[in-house]
Amino acid sequence: MNVIELFKKLLESHSVTPDDGKIFDFLEGYLDGFTFIRIDYAEVKNVFAYRRFGEGPHLCFAGHVDVVPAGEGWESDPFVATEKEGYIYARGAQDMKSGVAAFVQALKDAEHFKGTLSVLLTSDEEGPAKHGTVEVLKYLKERGMLPDAVVVAEPTCETSFGDAIKVGRRGSINGVIELVGKQGHAAYPEKAVNPVHQIASVLPKIAGAFLDEGDEYFAPSQIVITDIRAGIETTNVSPGKLKMMFNVRNSTRTDVSAIEGFMAQHLEGLNYTLRLEPSAMPFVTDAETPIVRALSASIAEVCGITPKHSTAGGTSDARFVAAYGIDVIEFGVINDTIHAPNERTSIHEVEQLHRVFGRLIERFGL
Numbered sequence: 275m276n277v278i279e280l281f282k283k284l285l286e287s288h289s290v291t292p293d294d295g296k297i298f299d300f301l302e303g304y305l306d307g308f309t310f311i312r313i314d315y316a317e318v319k320n321v322f323a324y325r326r327f328g329e330g331p332h333l334c335f336a337g338h339v340d341v342v343p344a345g346e347g348w349e350s351d352p353f354v355a356t357e358k359e360g361y362i363y364a365r366g367a368q369d370m371k372s373g374v375a376a377f378v379q380a381l382k383d384a385e386h387f388k389g390t391l392s393v394l395l396t397s398d399e400e401g402p403a404k405h406g407t408v409e410v411l412k413y414l415k416e417r418g419m420l421p422d423a424v425v426v427a428e429p430t431c432e433t434s435f436g437d438a439i440k441v442g443r444r445g446s447i448n449g450v451i452e453l454v455g456k457q458g459h460a461a462y463p464e465k466a467v468n469p470v471h472q473i474a475s476v477l478p479k480i481a482g483a484f485l486d487e488g489d490e491y492f493a494p495s496q497i498v499i500t501d502i503r504a505g506i507e508t509t510n511v512s513p514g515k516l517k518m519m520f521n522v523r524n525s526t527r528t529d530v531s532a533i534e535g536f537m538a539q540h541l542e543g544l545n546y547t548l549r550l551e552p553s554a555m556p557f558v559t560d561a562e563t564p565i566v567r568a569l570s571a572s573i574a575e576v577c578g579i580t581p582k583h584s585t586a587g588g589t590s591d592a593r594f595v596a597a598y599g600i601d602v603i604e605f606g607v608i609n610d611t612i613h614a615p616n617e618r619t620s621i622h623e624v625e626q627l628h629r630v631f632g633r634l635i636e637r638f639g640l
C-alpha cells in the first residue's frame with residue numbers, strides 16, 4: 275500500500291466517535307515491527323505502538339482516528355473516498371486521517387532511527403476526550419515510557435501546504451465578579467450604594483484591557499467582558515448587587531494571580547468577590563527545541579517555504595501532552611473544510627505530508 279491507498283482505506287472505515295472503525299486491528303497488522311499496546315476504556319479505543327531501534331530520543335506521532343458525524347449537504351458518500359480533480363472527498367479527509375495516513379506510512383517506511391519511534395492513537399478526540407490520549411499518557415507515565423517529543427498531525431496549514439505549524443495554544447480563564455452595594459429607592463441615592471455607579475468609572479480601565487504585551491507566539495491576553503447585570507428591571511430601585519462575567523484567552527505570561535492582582539488594583543475600596551476558573555492552560559514549545567527545528571527544516575526542504583509558528587485556533591489533544599512537559603507541535607494539511615460537508619484534501623498534500631514526516635524521522639534520529 276502507498277500512502278494514498280492507506281489514506282483511502284482509513285477514510286472508508288466508519289469511525290464516528292468513539293468507534294475506531296476497526297482501524298486499530300488493521301494497523302496492528304500493517305505496522306509490522308511495532309509492539310502494540312491496546313488501552314481501552316469502555317467504548318473508547320486507544321493504541322500505543324512503538325519500535326525501539328536503539329539508544330536515543332523517543333519520537334512519537336499522535337492523533338485520532340475518530341471523526342465527527344457526516345451531517346447534511348454532501349455531494350458524495352462521506353464514507354467513500356471520492357477522487358475529483360486532485361482532491362479526495364470524505365469525512366475525516368482533513369481532520370485527521372490525512373495526518374494519520376502520512377505518519378503511519380512514514381513509520382512503516384523507517385528503516386533506521388537513533389532511538390524509539392512510536393504512534394499514539396485514540397478514537398475519542400472529537401468526543402469528551404476523557405478516556406483517550408489522557409489515559410494513554412497516564413499509562414506511559416506510570417511505566418516510564420513517555421516520549422521526548424510528540425508531533426500531532428492535526429490540520430494546521432492556512433492557505434498553502436507547509437505555511438504553518440502550531441507550537442502551542444492560548445489558555446482560557448473564566449471570571450465572575452460580584453459587587454455588593456446597598457439597595458434603595460432611586461429617589462434617595464444618598465441612602466443607597468449603587469454598584470452600577472461604582473463600576474461605571476472602573477469599567478473603562480478593565481473592559482478590553484491588555485494584561486500583558488504578548489510575545490512572538492501569543493497575542494496579548496485581553497479581558498473580554500461577556501455579561502453585566504444588576505437591578506430588578508425597574509426604574510425606581512437602585513440595585514444592591516452587580517454581577518459581571520468575563521473571559522481571558524491568556525498567554526503563558528498571564529495567569530490567575532496576575533488577573534487577581536489587576537482586579538485588586540482597579541476595584542480597590544469596593545466590596546467585591548472575584549472567582550476565576552482556568553478552563554485551559556496555555557502552552558508553547560520553544561522554537562529552539564529539537565523537534566521544532568527538525569520539523570521546520572523538513573517542511574522547508576519538502577515545500578520550499580518556512581512555516582510560521584502559530585498558537586491560534588481551538589484545542590486539540592496536544593494540550594494533554596504539553597501538561598507532561600513534553601515538547602509537542604502540530605503539523606498537518608490545510609484546514610478549510612474540517613467538520614463541514616464535502617470535507618476534502620488534495621492528494622498532493624497527503625503525499626507531501628508523508629515526505630515531510632519521513633524527512634523528520636531522518637533528521638530527528640541524527
Ligand SMILES: [Zn+2]
Binds near residue numbers: 370428429
Ligand atoms: Zn482533529
